[in-house]
Amino acid sequence: xxxxxxxxxxxxxxxxxxxxxxxxxxxxxxxxxxxxxxxxxxxxxxxxxxxxxxxxxxxxxxxxxxxxxxxxxxxxxxxxxxxxxxxxxxxxxxxxxxxxxxxxxxxxxxxxxxxxxxxxxxxxxxxxxxxxxxxxxxxxxxxxxxxxxxxxxxxxxxxxxxxx
Amino acid sequence: xxxxxxxxxxxxxxxxxxxxxxxxxxxxxxxxxxxxxxxxxxxxxxxxxxxxxxxxxxxxxxxxxxxxxxxxxxxxxxxxxxxxxxxxxxxxxxxxxxxxxxxxxxxxxxxxxxxxxxxxxxxxxxxxxxxxxxxxxxxxxxxxxxxxxxxxxxxxxxxxxxxx
Numbered sequence: 001x002x003x004x005x006x007x008x009x010x011x012x013x014x015x016x017x018x019x020x021x022x023x024x025x026x027x028x029x030x031x032x033x034x035x036x037x038x039x040x041x042x043x044x045x046x047x048x049x050x051x052x053x054x055x056x057x058x059x060x061x062x063x064x065x066x067x068x069x070x071x072x073x074x075x076x077x078x079x080x081x082x083x084x085x086x087x088x089x090x091x092x093x094x095x096x097x098x099x100x101x102x103x104x105x106x107x108x109x110x111x112x113x114x115x116x117x118x119x120x121x122x123x124x125x126x127x128x129x130x131x132x133x134x135x136x137x138x139x140x141x142x143x144x145x146x147x148x149x150x151x152x153x154x155x156x157x158x159x160x161x162x163x164x
Numbered sequence: 165x166x167x168x169x170x171x172x173x174x175x176x177x178x179x180x181x182x183x184x185x186x187x188x189x190x191x192x193x194x195x196x197x198x199x200x201x202x203x204x205x206x207x208x209x210x211x212x213x214x215x216x217x218x219x220x221x222x223x224x225x226x227x228x229x230x231x232x233x234x235x236x237x238x239x240x241x242x243x244x245x246x247x248x249x250x251x252x253x254x255x256x257x258x259x260x261x262x263x264x265x266x267x268x269x270x271x272x273x274x275x276x277x278x279x280x281x282x283x284x285x286x287x288x289x290x291x292x293x294x295x296x297x298x299x300x301x302x303x304x305x306x307x308x309x310x311x312x313x314x315x316x317x318x319x320x321x322x323x324x325x326x327x328x
Contacts, residue, residue: 015215019222026223034219038231051179051263055198058183059190062255064248067202071243072236073251079235084228087237087251091226099215 001089002162007102007124008111013148017111017131018099024155025095030164033093035084037100095162109158112136128161129154165252166259166326171266171288172275177312181275181295182263188319189259194328197257199248201264259326273322292325293318 006018018034025032056063056074063074081104088096098106105125112118112132121127121141130136130145131154138145146154170182182198189196220227220238227238245268252260262270269289276282276296285291285305294300294309295318302309310318 015218019218022219022222022224031225032223033226033228034216034224035228035230036216036219038229038234052198052200054179054183055186055200055261055263058186059196060186060198060261061195062197062252062257064197064199064252065202066199066243066248069239069242070202070236071239071248071251072234075233075235078233079230083255084230084235086254087235088226088228090250090254091247093226097219097224099219 001085001093001096003085003096003098003106004128004158004162005098005101005104005106005108005126006111007100007108008120009113009117012111012113012117013131014099014111017109018097020151021155021158022097024158025097025164028159028164031092031094032097033088033091033095034097034099035088035101036098095164129157165249165257167249167262167270168259168292168322168326169262169265169268169270169272169290170275171264171272172284173277173281176275176277176281177295178263178275181273182261184315185319185322186261188322189261189328192323192328195256195258196261197252197255197259198261198263199252199265200262259328293321 006014008014022032022034052063052065052074056076061076065072102124107126107128108124109129109131110120110124110127112120112130112134127143129143131148132145133148136145144157170178172178186196186198216227216229216238220240225240229236266288271290271292272288273293273295274284274288274291276284276294276298291307293307295312296309297312300309308321
């Protein structure tokens with residue numbers, strides 16, 4: 001399974017790009033999936049007071065509830081990225097698009113909004129491409145830099161990078 | 165991984181029993197987990213309008229969102245039981261307690277409320293024990309029959325059945 005992270009600060013266009021790349025892969029019949037971090041804190045999805053919450057409190061390491069195509073798994077501990085990635089592999093996913101989780105060491109596309117975001121290019125690992133409105137000097141960076149409007153060039157790079 | 169289904173009609177005490185058995189196993193340091201069907205139809209858990217729903221509509225076979233120990237996986241198709249069971253196995257669960265899903269062929273504890281529920285004992289497969297307030301003739305059935313108040317006897321049977 002191949003993985004690609006789409007990272008950047010809030011309102012940098014992560015969801016728009018991730019959605020577009022999922023569409024691109026899906027149109028090529030690639031088995032694509034996504035994973036996103038819910039950053040708002042607390043139990044995110046209406047799970048409190050449900051029966052599966054009773055199971056969790058009774059000591060279930062994983063309390064799951066399934067319905068209408070959704071499987072919600074409450075972990076007694078925090079989810080580890082390796083566990084989540086292993087689940088996607090198990091489901092025979094070919095490309096996992098991860099939106100966010102920027103401190104992890106998977107291949108990354110970084111969205112840079114302005115000069116204040118540039119430090120990400122120093123801090124993050126495994127950067128494989130950057131999309132930005134800034135006029136960065138390509139020769140200063142070991143990864144390709146795209147403008148937002150260079151959609152076709154970026155898509156071509158992406159498909160080629162994934163060897164699809 | 166061992167699996168046990170707790171099945172019966174609404175208000176037969178499935179959640180109470182499942183929760184009690186999870187506590188029993190957890191107290192013995194067994195790696196126990198649970199899975200429950202959400203029977204209310206529709207997207208159960210507030211997923212609509214979220215970013216992961218955009219991913220799903222873009223063609224992601226699995227759109228996942230993680231936060232606060234919860235991993236919510238939206239499947240483009242219906243979840244198959246084998247897929248879900250495989251996920252629990254992957255997470256090194258020793259005993260999976262399944263609440264509901266009574267048409268599946270895993271080992272089952274059946275909760276019988278009254279005479280109207282008795283047909284379940286003919287219809288369901290893999291029945292390993294029954295709990296009921298009815299005075300059933302034990303010798304007519306190939307599985308043990310417990311009263312609700314026979315908690316210790318039932319617990320002993322359960323632990324022994326699971327070979328724990």
